[in-house]
Amino acid sequence: MEIITKKDIEKLLKNNKKSIDIENRTIITSEARDLIAKNHIQLNQVDACLDNLNEGTNSSYSDIESKVSDLPKTLVLSLYYFMLKIRLFEEFTKSFRENEIIPGVFVHSYLGEEAIAAGVCSALTDKDYITSTHRGHGHLIAKGADLNKMFAELLGKETGYCSGKGGSMHITDIDIGILGANGIVGAGLPIACGSALVSKFEGDRNVTVSFFGDGATNQGTFGESLNFAKIFSLPVLFLCENNRYAVSTPISYGCSNPELTRRAKGYDIEAVSINGDDVFEVYNTAKHYIDKIRKDPHPVFIEAKTHRRIGHWVGDPQKYRSASEMSSLPDYDPLKIFLNKVKVRSDIGALDLEEINKRVAAEVKEAAVFAQGSPYPPKSQSDKEFLKEEV
Numbered sequence: 001m002e003i004i005t006k007k008d009i010e011k012l013l014k015n016n017k018k019s020i021d022i023e024n025r026t027i028i029t030s031e032a033r034d035l036i037a038k039n040h041i042q043l044n045q046v047d048a049c050l051d052n053l054n055e056g057t058n059s060s061y062s063d064i065e066s067k068v069s070d071l072p073k074t075l076v077l078s079l080y081y082f083m084l085k086i087r088l089f090e091e092f093t094k095s096f097r098e099n100e101i102i103p104g105v106f107v108h109s110y111l112g113e114e115a116i117a118a119g120v121c122s123a124l125t126d127k128d129y130i131t132s133t134h135r136g137h138g139h140l141i142a143k144g145a146d147l148n149k150m151f152a153e154l155l156g157k158e159t160g161y162c163s164g165k166g167g168s169m170h171i172t173d174i175d176i177g178i179l180g181a182n183g184i185v186g187a188g189l190p191i192a193c194g195s196a197l198v199s200k201f202e203g204d205r206n207v208t209v210s211f212f213g214d215g216a217t218n219q220g221t222f223g224e225s226l227n228f229a230k231i232f233s234l235p236v237l238f239l240c241e242n243n244r245y246a247v248s249t250p251i252s253y254g255c256s257n258p259e260l261t262r263r264a265k266g267y268d269i270e271a272v273s274i275n276g277d278d279v280f281e282v283y284n285t286a287k288h289y290i291d292k293i294r295k296d297p298h299p300v301f302i303e304a305k306t307h308r309r310i311g312h313w314v315g316d317p318q319k320y321r322s323a324s325e326m327s328s329l330p331d332y333d334p335l336k337i338f339l340n341k342v343k344v345r346s347d348i349g350a351l352d353l354e355e356i357n358k359r360v361a362a363e364v365k366e367a368a369v370f371a372q373g374s375p376y377p378p379k380s381q382s383d384k385e386f387l388k389e390e391v
């Protein structure tokens with residue numbers, strides 16, 4: 001995807017150009033649009049972006065697992081819908097950050113990890129809870145967060161989740177069970193225990209999922225939370241997204257033993273390791289354990305092995321990753337894996353997927369436009385809303 005900014009238009013004007021030939025996968029910033037209108041520059045139709053996902057699906061994933069066949073069509077399409085929604089949101093986010101439309105420094109992208117959030121959250125009800133991380137956009141979208149408010153928050157706009165004052169890592173929506181993204185690595189685990197403790201006391205049968213990374217398993221909160229959850233038999237699913245890096249530190253260096261399930265088993269907690277790039281494997285495993293936890297409260301640990309598609313943050317030059325590792329990343333693309341596996345479903349055709357492509361592209365684009373068109377919070381409010389009650 002490409003974004004046309006004010007700077008691009010200024011460059012065109014300098015070269016006396018009066019027309020822009022752009023593909024319809026391009027979006028234009030509002031400042032650039034103003035300049036275009038003022039200078040009567042001609043341009044063709046603008047539309048939302050959509051990666052050509054059908055190209056080059058990887059043959060190493062052609063082994064079709066029967067569990068794809070067992071799921072209802074609406075569920076399969078919904079898994080695709082959420083993965084694609086996360087993908088497009090993150091493509092826009094990446095471009096917005098690269099073009100400094102998103103202020104600040106750190107935007108942590110969920111690109112490449114879409115199958116985990118989509119698969120796990122599709123096994124939850126609206127009343128279940130999640131705790132998220134610094135890399136939280138995918139979790140929030142899959143749990144039903146409002147895209148308009150999310151984009152607006154990222155852009156620092158008044159209409160955002162925190163009136164534009166919290167940014168990417170502070171998005172919370174208690175009404176739909178989102179107990180917060182979190183900039184502090186490992187901070188979600190004890191919050192999840194607190195939430196699960198309430199469910200246990202109240203007997204409400206709700207389940208809390210705590211998402212966290214491989215790096216977070218080195219934090220003290222990891223051991224404390226797993227021990228606490230075990231001794232009180234809390235209804236909590238610890239969902240470790242193992243993308244094999246904590247910033248630039250590989251798991252082989254940062255973790256005493258990279259077999260992370262052993263850490264959970266040390267607390268006598270049932271633990272499994274799965275392919276986190278395969279949304280069917282994620283959904284089926286998560287559903288199995290979430291149903292069990294709901295019936296009989298107890299903690300479970302799932303390690304979902306995955307691949308971080310870009311840097312730790314948007315703009316990270318990733319000098320610590322080899323060329324061969326970088327070139328292998330498209331092989332693990334969860335959307336391509338999905339499209340390859342879904343071919344066995346004779347009841348799901350190109351038209352079904354195309355309809356979702358269009359719907360998602362429209363929703364994401366609309367949210368991006370909403371955020372760009374929203375005002376910044378007024379200066380007079382800059383020190384407000386940080387505390388629940390004014391002191």
Ligand SMILES: Cc1ncc(C[n+]2csc(CCOP(=O)(O)OP(=O)(O)O)c2C)c(N)n1
Nearest residue numbers: 135183184185213214215216243245246247
């Ligand atoms: C308590 C704490 N220590 C350090 C950091 C800086 N930091 C931000 S993200 C990160 C790496 C986290 O790695 P991981 O848990 O594997 O998550 P990933 O970024 O791979 O999704 C670190 C060290 C932080 N935010 N909080």
Ligand SMILES: [Mg+2]
Nearest residue numbers: 213214245246
């Ligand atoms: Mg990691």
